Amino acid sequence: MNQKHTDRYAVIGNPVAHSKSPLIHSEFARQTEQDIIYTAEQVEPGQVAEFIKKFQSENGKGLNVTVPFKEDAFKLASHLSNRARRAGAVNTLLLNDPEHYYGDTTDGIGLCNDLIQNHNITLKDKTILILGAGGAVRGVLELLLNNKPAQLVIANRTVEKAVQLASDFSDLGNITASSFENLAGQKFDLIINGTSASLSGDLPPLPDNLLNKHATIYDMMYGAKPTVFMEWGQQQGAEQCFDGLGMLVEQAAESFFIWRKIRPVTADVITKVRSILTP
Ligand code: ATR
Numbered sequence: 001m002n003q004k005h006t007d008r009y010a011v012i013g014n015p016v017a018h019s020k021s022p023l024i025h026s027e028f029a030r031q032t033e034q035d036i037i038y039t040a041e042q043v044e045p046g047q048v049a050e051f052i053k054k055f056q057s058e059n060g061k062g063l064n065v066t067v068p069f070k071e072d073a074f075k076l077a078s079h080l081s082n083r084a085r086r087a088g089a090v091n092t093l094l095l096n097d098p099e100h101y102y103g104d105t106t107d108g109i110g111l112c113n114d115l116i117q118n119h120n121i122t123l124k125d126k127t128i129l130i131l132g133a134g135g136a137v138r139g140v141l142e143l144l145l146n147n148k149p150a151q152l153v154i155a156n157r158t159v160e161k162a163v164q165l166a167s168d169f170s171d172l173g174n175i176t177a178s179s180f181e182n183l184a185g186q187k188f189d190l191i192i193n194g195t196s197a198s199l200s201g202d203l204p205p206l207p208d209n210l211l212n213k214h215a216t217i218y219d220m221m222y223g224a225k226p227t228v229f230m231e232w233g234q235q236q237g238a239e240q241c242f243d244g245l246g247m248l249v250e251q252a253a254e255s256f257f258i259w260r261k262i263r264p265v266t267a268d269v270i271t272k273v274r275s276i277l278t279p
Helices: 021-032 047-055 068-078 082-087 107-118 133-148 157-168 228-235 245-261 267-276
Strands: 007-011 036-042 061-066 093-095 100-106 128-133 151-155 175-178 187-195 209-220 240-241
Touching: 007 047, 021 093, 021 175, 021 245, 021 267, 036 093, 047 068, 061 068, 068 100, 082 100, 082 107, 082 133, 107 133, 107 209, 107 245, 107 267, 128 133, 128 209, 133 151, 133 157, 151 157, 157 175, 209 228, 228 240, 245 267
Parallel strands: 007 036, 007 061, 128 151, 128 187, 151 175, 187 209, 209 240
Antiparallel strands: 061 093, 093 100
């Protein structure tokens, strides 16, 4: 392999050392026989534009972008996919052209592919509750609504943020906002946790009895152990409880497809990443 001419890809973030993306993309590359190098690069705040120029000069062809640079990437992209424009954030940059960067966001498709293809869940005509109203939730609403649920409710601690999101996406389907306490008495087929509460082991203050029969619980966070939200779902009688590891691998697969125009198979990669998670 002549490394000088090998296409390079990377994830940029700060911090970024913990990222699973290098492992995931090298597995995809091996499986699809693509000769690429993928690394994790820590970038300092304010240095993203400079980093991209240098990366391109070293054969950099694409980037994944994680916290805290998703808005920077959005601003730097000269062309945006419609879904990235709606999300207001970019997690994938295609850098084939030295002047024009193409920005996309693959989180929504990652979530929906994990739910629908990996877990066999139907979204059409279902009642869905999503918790949180930050960037993580904004990034997945369009794709969820594209699947035509009967109802999508956004509940958030700061209810005004949920109201704003519901209004921003109201042209795409039946989407409404709620506080946590006002959810009492409603029933859902699927509850997705898109808050960052799981990071600190917290649980949003949810009323009991929100689950329909055969309901599914999905936490966009993941870990070696079930999250507190998944434990809550089990206590509440959910039929299935999933974490977001599959979403992580699926959003990566969509990025890989944008860059290499070839779609990797994800199942073995999900198993592999799961096997190296440490408590
Ligand atoms: P991200 O990019 O991960 O979405 P964010 O934009 O900071 O991060 O949003 C975090 C989300 O988690 C918000 O919806 C936040 O609620 P507020 O808008 O009321 O701040 C939610 N969140 C964080 N910690 C929470 C907790 N302990 N309980 C409930 N919601 C929480």
